[in-house]
Every structure is written in structure tokens, then in C-alpha cells.
Amino acid sequence: MPRRRIFRFARQHWLRLVFVLNLALVAGLVIHQVWLYVAEPDFESVHSQQVADIRERLAGRDHYRFAVVGNISNSVNVFQDEIVPMINQGNIDFLVSAGNAVSGGQQESYQAIYQSMETLEVPYLLTYGDNEDSDFGSYRFYESFGPHFYSFTAGNAHFMFLDGTGKSSTSWQLDWLERELTASTAEHRFIFIGLPLSNVVSDAPLFEADNYLNNPELSEGLMRLAEQYDVETVFSANLSLFSHQTINGVNYVTTGGGGGILTDADSSFHHYVVVNVQSDTLSIFPVRLNVDSPGWWRMLSSVASTIYAFFYVSYTRFLLIVGLLTLLAMRLYRLIFEDRDYYPDFDIDPTPYLDKPLRVAMVSNNYFPFVSGVSVSVERLRIGLRELGHVIQLFVPRYREPGQDDETIHRVPTLMAFGEKREFRLTNFFSVGFHRGLRAFKPDLIHVHHPFWLGSMGLWMGRRLRVPVIYTYHTRLEHYAHFVPLPGALFRNLISHYLIKRFSNRCQGVIVPTHSAEEYLRMIGVKTPTLVQPTGIEAERFATAETAALANLREQWGIASTRKILVSVSRISQEKNISFMLEALAELKADGHDDFHLLLIGDGPDREIIQTQIDTLALTSHVTLVGAVPPDDMALYYHLGDIFVFASISETQGMVILEAMAAGLPVVAVRSSGIDDVVREGFNGFKTPQNRQKWGQQVRALTQDDALRQTLGHQAQQFAADYDIAKFAGSVAHFYAEVLAKYHSKP
Numbered sequence: 001m002p003r004r005r006i007f008r009f010a011r012q013h014w015l016r017l018v019f020v021l022n023l024a025l026v027a028g029l030v031i032h033q034v035w036l037y038v039a040e041p042d043f044e045s046v047h048s049q050q051v052a053d054i055r056e057r058l059a060g061r062d063h064y065r066f067a068v069v070g071n072i073s074n075s076v077n078v079f080q081d082e083i084v085p086m087i088n089q090g091n092i093d094f095l096v097s098a099g100n101a102v103s104g105g106q107q108e109s110y111q112a113i114y115q116s117m118e119t120l121e122v123p124y125l126l127t128y129g130d131n132e133d134s135d136f137g138s139y140r141f142y143e144s145f146g147p148h149f150y151s152f153t154a155g156n157a158h159f160m161f162l163d164g165t166g167k168s169s170t171s172w173q174l175d176w177l178e179r180e181l182t183a184s185t186a187e188h189r190f191i192f193i194g195l196p197l198s199n200v201v202s203d204a205p206l207f208e209a210d211n212y213l214n215n216p217e218l219s220e221g222l223m224r225l226a227e228q229y230d231v232e233t234v235f236s237a238n239l240s241l242f243s244h245q246t247i248n249g250v251n252y253v254t255t256g257g258g259g260g261i262l263t264d265a266d267s268s269f270h271h272y273v274v275v276n277v278q279s280d281t282l283s284i285f286p287v288r289l290n291v292d293s294p295g296w297w298r299m300l301s302s303v304a305s306t307i308y309a310f311f312y313v314s315y316t317r318f319l320l321i322v323g324l325l326t327l328l329a330m331r332l333y334r335l336i337f338e339d340r341d342y343y344p345d346f347d348i349d350p351t352p353y354l355d356k357p358l359r360v361a362m363v364s365n366n367y368f369p370f371v372s373g374v375s376v377s378v379e380r381l382r383i384g385l386r387e388l389g390h391v392i393q394l395f396v397p398r399y400r401e402p403g404q405d406d407e408t409i410h411r412v413p414t415l416m417a418f419g420e421k422r423e424f425r426l427t428n429f430f431s432v433g434f435h436r437g438l439r440a441f442k443p444d445l446i447h448v449h450h451p452f453w454l455g456s457m458g459l460w461m462g463r464r465l466r467v468p469v470i471y472t473y474h475t476r477l478e479h480y481a482h483f484v485p486l487p488g489a490l491f492r493n494l495i496s497h498y499l500i501k502r503f504s505n506r507c508q509g510v511i512v513p514t515h516s517a518e519e520y521l522r523m524i525g526v527k528t529p530t531l532v533q534p535t536g537i538e539a540e541r542f543a544t545a546e547t548a549a550l551a552n553l554r555e556q557w558g559i560a561s562t563r564k565i566l567v568s569v570s571r572i573s574q575e576k577n578i579s580f581m582l583e584a585l586a587e588l589k590a591d592g593h594d595d596f597h598l599l600l601i602g603d604g605p606d607r608e609i610i611q612t613q614i615d616t617l618a619l620t621s622h623v624t625l626v627g628a629v630p631p632d633d634m635a636l637y638y639h640l641g642d643i644f645v646f647a648s649i650s651e652t653q654g655m656v657i658l659e660a661m662a663a664g665l666p667v668v669a670v671r672s673s674g675i676d677d678v679v680r681e682g683f684n685g686f687k688t689p690q691n692r693q694k695w696g697q698q699v700r701a702l703t704q705d706d707a708l709r710q711t712l713g714h715q716a717q718q719f720a721a722d723y724d725i726a727k728f729a730g731s732v733a734h735f736y737a738e739v740l741a742k743y744h745s746k747p
Contacts, residue, residue, distance in 0.1 A: 019330055026323040043114050047146035051154075053123035054094045058155030062187075062279045065091060067287075069258035069272040070098035070237025072113070073131065079258050080116045082289055083272050088121045090287075092274070095122060096159075098255055099129025099194030099237035105137015110144050125161070129194025130211075130238055133165040149173055151180050157277065158186035162222070164195035164213045164236075174221040181229035187280060189231045196236040197223065200252040201243050211238045226250045232282055233275070241267040242286050253284060348745060350737035353444075357389045358736055361443035363458035365425065365450045367396035367409075371628060372571065373655055374449055374474050377535040381447075384536060384729025393441045395434060395454065397425035410437045412454065427454055435461065443467055445736060449474060451503035459506060468508035468743040470736070473500065473517060475650070497524045504528050509739040511732065513655075514677035529742070531735040534678070535655050536728025539721050542662035545639035553640050557624055563597045564703040567641030567665065569634070569656040570648055572604030572625070577647040577670065577690075579613060584692035584699070586617040593700050596622060598645070601637060603628040638663030642709060643702050646670070649690065654678040661685075661720035666712035668698045684716035 058064055067087055072079045087095055101117075102109040109131075117124050126132070128148040132141045142148065148163040160180055162173055181189065197219045198212035213219050213236075226234055233251040243254040257271040270289040275282070362382065366374040382392045398411035405411065412434050416426040428434070434454075438446075438461050447470045448458040455471070462469035504510050504526040512518045513534040521530065559565060566585075570576040578600065585598060600610070600623065607625060614623045629637060638644070644660035649672035657667050657678050667685030669675045679687045686698040702709045 019327070022323050022326050022330075025319065026327065044143055045146055046114070046144060047125060047150070050094075050123045050125055051152045054125075055152070055154040057093050057123065058157075060155075062156050063277060064093045064155060065274060065276050067092045067095045067272050067274055068098050068192075068235050068253070068255055069095065070100060070235075070255040071240065072097060072101045072116075072258040073103045078270055078289070080119060082270070083258065084116070084119050086287065087272070090274075092122055095120060095124045095272075096192060096235070097124070097126045097237075097258070098192055098235045099127045099164075100131040100256075101126050101129075101258075102131050102137070104131060105133060105135035105140060107140060110137070110140050114144070125159075127161055127192040127194050127235075127237070128163050128165065128167075130165060132194070133167055138165075138167050149176070153184075153186055155277075156186055156279075157188040157190060158184045160189070160191045162191065162193040162218075164193045164215070164218065166215065170215060170218045170221075173218065174225070177222070178225055178229075181225060181231070184229070188277060188282065189229065190275075191222070191226060191231055191234045193222065193234065193236050195238045196243075196254045197234070197252065200245055200247055201239065201254050208239055223247070223250070233284065235273075242269065242271055242273075243267060244284060244286075251284060255286070257286075257289075348738065348741045350734065350741040353737035353740045354734065357391055358444045358733070358740075359391045359393070359442060360385060360736070361393050361395060361438055361441055361446045361458070363395045363446060363448045363450075363454050365397065365427070365452075365454050367394065369399055369401045370425075371631070373535075376631075376655065377472070377474065378449055380536055380538070380725050381729060381732060384725045385733060387726070388729055388733055390733065393437075393443070395438065395458070397427045397454075399425065410434070429453065429457060439465065445470060445740060447472070448507075451499055455503070459503070468739050469506075470509040470511060470739060471504060471507040472511040473504070473513075473521065501525045508743055509735060511735065516676050529739065531731065533728060533731045533735070534658065534723055536725035537655065537658045537662055537720065537723050539662045539724045542635045542638060542659050542720075543664075543717070545636050545663070549636055550640050553636060557597075557599065557626075559597045563595050564642040565640055566596055566598040566643050566645045566699070567601065567637060567660065568598065568645050568647075569601045569637075569660075570646070571602050572600070572607045572610055574606055575648065575650040576604075577649055578606075578610055580670070580690065580692065580695075581645060581647045582610070582613055582617055582619060582623065584696040585622065586619055587692055588696045588700060589619065589622060593703070594622065596699070596703055598623045599626050599637065599641065600624065601626045601629050601634075634659065635663060638665060641665055643668060643699065644685075645699060646675070647690075647695070648672070658720050658723050661716035664713040664717045666702055666709055666716055668695065668702065670695065680719070682712075684712055684719045 067090075069079070069083060102113045113126075126141075126145050128141055132138075138148065148165075148168050149161055151158065151160040153159070158180070160177060162177065177191075193213065195211070195213035198214075200223075201212070222234070225231070227248045227250055231250055233253055235253050235255065237254065237256050237258075239254050239256045241254065241256055243252075245252050253273060255271065255273045257269055271286040273284060273286050275284050362378060364374060364378050366372050367378060368375050378394070378396075382394065385392055392408060394409045395412060396409065398414050410433070412427040412431050414425045415428050434457065438458075443465070445468045446458045446462045446465075448455040449472050451471065459469050459471075500521070501524045504521060505528055507528055509531065510521065510526065510528045511531045511533055512521065513532070515532055518530050518532050554561075554565075568578075568581065570578070572578065581598075585596070588594070588596070598619075607627075611625055614620055614625070626637075638660050641660070641663075642665070644657065644665040644667045646654070646657060646667065646669040649670055654667075654669070654675050657669065657675070660667060661684055667679050667687075669679050669685065669687050670690050671687045675687055679685045681687060686702075688694040688698055702712070
């Protein structure tokens with residue numbers, strides 16, 4: 001292997017490993033964040049105990065000291081490492097946060113401030129401020145600490161806490177405050193509000209102009225009541241400074257240096273405020289930290305402190321952001337720096353793989369004896385490829401009914417079975433025989449027919465055996481939401497498309513039956529090389545039928561010679577839209593056009609429901625549920641009919657439509673992605689919107705116009721001849737060769 005190829009492989013390997021590990025880290029952190037939001041906090045109603053402790057400390061005392069600190073913002077290295085030790089050793093009786101004790105209202109921020117406060121050896125209280133309210137933190141504050149505004153008396157003082165964030169009603173708070181002050185007999189009265197009053201602090205930095213209390217009614221009402229009822233001090237935070245002003249006998253103290261960010265100003269420094277109460281006298285003074293540091297150094301230190309606090313409080317959020325950015329960077333690297341060519345590589349030479357028999361492992365969740373479109377498609381491809389000289393090994397589920405198997409069919413044991421006749425098989429995902437059989441076969445490539453279960457195992461084994469994997473897109477999964485134990489809209493609109501896109505892009509080639517199916521894959525983001533190739537039919541086998549057998553069959557079902565026979569072949573299930581056909585035919589009959597008889601060929605879980613609908617619509621003499629028909633007899637039923645009718649919108653291809661055309665039947669179908677490319681309007685049939693009147697009109701036109709019916713039937717037979725099984729197998733074999741050539745030419 002060339003050195004360049006080895007280096008590129010190693011780089012891709014390590015990039016993939018880093019991507020997966022980073023994705024796992026992001027997933028873990030997201031789960032952690034979700035847990036933080038849903039887990040019950042291990043602390044609640046903290047203030048109730050703290051108030052009780054303060055009352056006990058101040059009982060019978062008329063002299064005490066308490067500290068007030070603002071903008072703690074969970075700064076560990078300032079508040080917890082510097083202020084808390086000074087409080088614990090400074091003969092302080094309790095501490096009050098004037099606001100912004102947390103960096104944000106997230107759960108982890110509240111847990112962090114609780115842990116920091118618990119290092120205090122004195123009781124503490126929090127004022128509800130802007131940070132406490134942010135990020136939906138109001139209910140966390142209420143549950144963890146207490147109400148947004150509250151009051152209590154202790155010693156000879158009355159302490160009142162207001163909500164300046166706007167969360168609480170202004171008129172209600174002012175009325176409550178006036179009642180508190182009117183009834184108060186305490187010698188000292190203190191009010192705490194998280195935001196400063198703009199008309200008492202005028203020297204704040206310009207970038208903090210919006211950090212004042214922006215409620216004039218509350219601000220003016222508070223000042224009026226404070227002056228009227230002899231409030232001694234109003235404390236607030238939310239500005240990065242210390243300010244102490246006295247207006248009309250009331251002290252207004254703004255403290256914002258408890259750990260939050262500072263500015264290069266003389267009034268901005270880390271500090272806490274000490275309130276010293278001596279009987280009827282009061283003194284207030286700040287305790288400054290880093291006094292000797294210049295302003296610019298204090299500002300830089302506070303920025304570092306804030307960043308440090310972010311890591312301490314929200315390191316998981318930080319890692320989550322880094323992880324997401326890393327994933328984005330890796331994605332952008334692949335999009336920008338890795339060469340991409342969306343055109344086919346015309347230098348690829350498939351010739352070496354066209355001239356040799358290939359060993360092809362086909363993996364399918366469906367196969368005979370269960371009759372379905374996928375089973376028929378797999379079998380026809382197997383027959384066609386074997387006739388071309390390729391070696392085919394099938395890996396398919398095991399059914400209760402024994403099949404006519406040979407050594408080329410490997411049956412995988414079944415864990416569970418679903419459906420009315422247990423036709424859907426959930427195979428043993430970890431079957432040792434499946435893995436051993438696939439390894440022993442030594443395939444050149446693996447062809448999977450479903451994007452899940454055995455199909456996923458086929459893709460996984462392809463990577464282990466280092467062979468390309470090709471996927472045939474057979475089924476529009478979004479139309480099978482009723483089979484999935486998930487919300488229907490979720491599966492239809494998101495999961496089904498994502499599943500197909502992800503699986504297709506992990507394969508080396510995708511086969512689709514129609515151009516409309518290819519367009520769908522491109523729209524959902526599939527970039528894998530694609531072959532548009534409908535499943536082949538045995539055109540010659542469907543071209544003729546014995547006249548005598550037809551007469552006997554018509555007599556068997558008791559169909560009058562005056563009636564035109566409509567034939568429809570499908571699984572009797574919700575996604576096949578059979579109810580639509582029956583309702584349209586009932587309308588035709590009600591309008592007097594009752595010269596038809598519909599033979600519904602097929603079986604499924606909704607057979608009883610459809611029979612009930614036939615009886616309810618009074619179509620018992622015009623519609624017959626034939627049930628399942630052996631494949632060898634299908635040509636006879638097609639030739640018995642005059643028109644083939646179809647209403648399913650869940651098909652990716654119209655295989656039964658092509659079979660009917662090969663028998664010379666014109667088609668009336670509902671437009672859908674699997675029908676649009678096969679039915680040519682006015683040439684081999686008609687395709688209508690899902691509208692009963694329009695669909696019925698086309699059926700009536702063909703039943704009443706023998707010449708039109710014969711012309712379209714003849715043209716349909718010519719059209720179907722181009723879809724012979726030999727051409728189908730040859731086209732797929734050539735696609736195999738192209739995929740193999742590209743796969744083995746990778747540097």
C-alpha cells in the first residue's frame with residue numbers, strides 16, 4: 001500500500017475516532033445538563049432556616065454587625081476564597097447578598113452559590129436580583145431559597161426584601177411595604193432591592209446605564225415610603241462599584257464588588273459592606289480588598305475572576321460548547337478542505353468486473369414463501385444474475401412453511417413474527433450462522449434490500465469483509481407508520497427519511513426503480529451513486545394465456561359476460577389505499593355505471609375490514625376478494641381482466657402494473673412516485689390525483705370505449721417488453737462492476 005494512502009487512511013481513522021469520542025462527550029454533557037434541570041435539588045426553602053438562625057443570634061441584643069455584599073456572581077476566588085474567610089473571622093453575625101449572587105438562573109448556578117454559602121460560619125440571606133431571575137431562574141429561587149419579596153424582624157431591626165426585576169406586581173409590593181412599615185415597631189429598618197435607584201446613583205459607567213431599576217413607580221414609591229417611615233438604609237447591587245449617598249435622611253448603599261467584574265474607576269473595587277448597629281446608632285463602611293492595586297489591574301483581575309467562576313460553576317456548559325464547536329470545525333474541515341467531486345468518475349474502468357463471474361450475497365428481510373413485491377424482485381434478480389453466470393447466495397428469514405430451498409439459500413432463524421399470518425419475520429440479529437455463512441461465501445459485494453435489521457447486518461458485514469454494499473430502495477417507509485410503535489407524524493416526517501438517508505449514504509451504491517424515487521433520495525440528502533432500474537418482469541410469460549382456461553376462470557367467479565373485469569393486485573393493507581378504490585367504484589355504481597366487476601388479488605391483515613367495506617357499500621356483487629394467487633397463475637388472471645386498476649401511493653415502483661401491461665391491460669392508477677414513471681398518460685393508461693371522481697371517470701372511459709381500451713392495451717404491452725428480466729439483470733450487473741471498480745480504486 002503506498003505511503004500516501006496509508007497516511008490518508010490513518011488520518012481518516014484518527015479523525016473519525018476523535019469525532020466519535022467528541023460526539024460521545026457532547027451526548028454525555030447534554031444528558032448531564034438535562035439531569036441538572038430535571039433532578040430534584042438537594043436543598044429547598046433555605047431562607048426559613050437562615051431567618052430562624054438570625055433571630056436566635058440577635059435575640060435580646062441591641063448591638064450586632066452584619067455584612068452586605070453584591071454581585072458575588074459565584075466568583076470562587078474572590079468571594080469564597082477571600083471574602084468568606086474574612087466574614088468568618090470578622091465578628092460578623094450574618095451576611096446578606098444585595099443581589100446577583102448567582103451568575104445565572106440555571107440549576108448549576110444555584111447549586112454553586114449554595115455550596116459557596118455553606119462555607120460561611122454565619123447565617124445568610126439572598127436578595128432576588130437580575131441574575132437570579134435570568135434563564136427561568138425565578139422558580140428555582142422560589143423553591144431553593146424562598147419568596148421573591150419577604151420580611152422578618154430580629155433583635156431591634158426590621159429587614160424587608162423587594163423584587164426589582166418586574167416579576168412581582170409593583171402596586172402589590174408597595175402596598176405590602178407600606179403595611180409592613182406602618183406596623184413596624186423596630187428601632188432600625190433596612191430595605192434590600194437588587195437594582196439601584198437611578199435617581200440616587202449618577203456616576204455608574206456608561207455600559208451599565210441599563211442596570212438601574214427601570215420602574216419609576218416602584219423607585220419613587222420606595223423613596224417616598226423610606227422617608228415617610230424612617231427607613232435607615234436601602235441596599236442594592238447590580239452596578240460594579242460602591243456608592244453611599246444620603247437623601248432626606250435615608251442612606252442608599254450600592255455594593256457591587258463581591259466578586260463580579262470591575263471597571264477602571266476609583267469607586268469600582270472588590271469589597272463587602274459592614275453595617276455596625278450599636279443600640280440606636282448605625283455606621284456603614286466598606287471593607288476593601290486589593291486596596292493597593294491600580295484600577296486597570298483590578299479590572300483585569302475581575303475579568304479573570306469572572307472567567308474562573310464560569311469554569312467553576314458551568315464547566316460542563318463550557319465543555320459542551322467546546323465539544324459542539326469541535327464537531328462543527330471537523331465538519332467544516334471535511335466540507336472545505338477535503339476534495340469532493342459530485343460528477344461520476346469517468347476514468348473508472350468496470351471492464352475487469354464485467355468479464356468475470358461475481359459472488360453476490362443478497363440480504364433481505366422478505367422472501368418466499370412470503371409473497372411480496374420485495375420477494376418477487378429479489379427472486380427475479382437472482383434468476384437473471386444466475387443466467388448471466390454470477391454466483392448468488394441468499395440470506396433471508398426462516399418461515400414456518402418449508403420453502404423449496406437449495407444450497408444457495410441461507411435461512412436465518414426467527415426470533416419473533418408479526419402480521420395476521422406471521423408473515424413479517426424478526427430474525428436473530430446475532431445469528432452465528434449468518435455471520436459464518438457470509439464469511440464462508442466470500443462475496444465480492446453484498447446487496448441488501450432493506451435499510452434495517454438484516455439489511456443493517458449486511459452493511460456491517462460489508463465493512464468487516466471490506467467489500468462494497470449496494471442497497472435497493474424498494475419501499476416508501478413513511479407510508480408504513482401505522483406498523484411502527486412510534487407517533488405516526490414523527491416517523492412519517494422525520495425518522496423514516498433520516499433512516500433512508502443515513503443508510504443510503506453508508507452504502508457504495510443505491511438502486512432505485514424510478515426517476516421520481518431517485519429525486520426523492522437526492523432531496524433528502526443521499527449522495528451515493530445511483531442506478532435507476534425498475535425490477536424486471538418475465539414479459540414473455542405474461543404475454544399469453546389459454547382461452548379455455550380463461551372461460552373456466554370467469555365461470556368459477558360467476559362474472560357475467562356483459563361486465564368488464566377490473567383487476568387489482570396488492571397486499572390487502574392500509575397503505576395500499578384499497579378503500580379509495582372501493583368508494584370510487586361505489587360512486588360509479590350509484591351513477592348507473594355498474595357494468596364492471598373488480599377482482600382484488602392478494603391477502604393481508606385488513607382483509608376482513610375490506611370485506612366489511614365491500615358489504616357496506618353494496619358492492620358484494622361487483623367486487624370479489626380473490627385472496628392470494630400462485631405466481632404461476634397470475635398471467636391467467638391478468639388476461640381475464642380488461643383494465644388494471646391501482647390506488648396505492650406507497651410504491652417505489654409499479655411491478656404489478658408492468659406485469660399487467662405485459663398481458664395487454666391498460667392501467668388506471670393514482671399518481672405517486674412509483675407510478676409516475678411507469679404509466680404514461682394517454683399512452684398505456686391514465687394516472688389521476690387521489691380524487692374519486694376523476695379516477696372513476698377514467699375507469700368509466702375505458703370500460704365504455706372498446707377501441708381506446710384495445711389501443712392503450714396494445715401500447716402497454718409494447719412498453720412492458722422493455723422491462724424484461726434479462727435487461728434488468730444485465731443493467732444491475734453492470735452497476736455492480738462500476739461500484740466494484742470505484743471501490744477498489746480508492747487511494
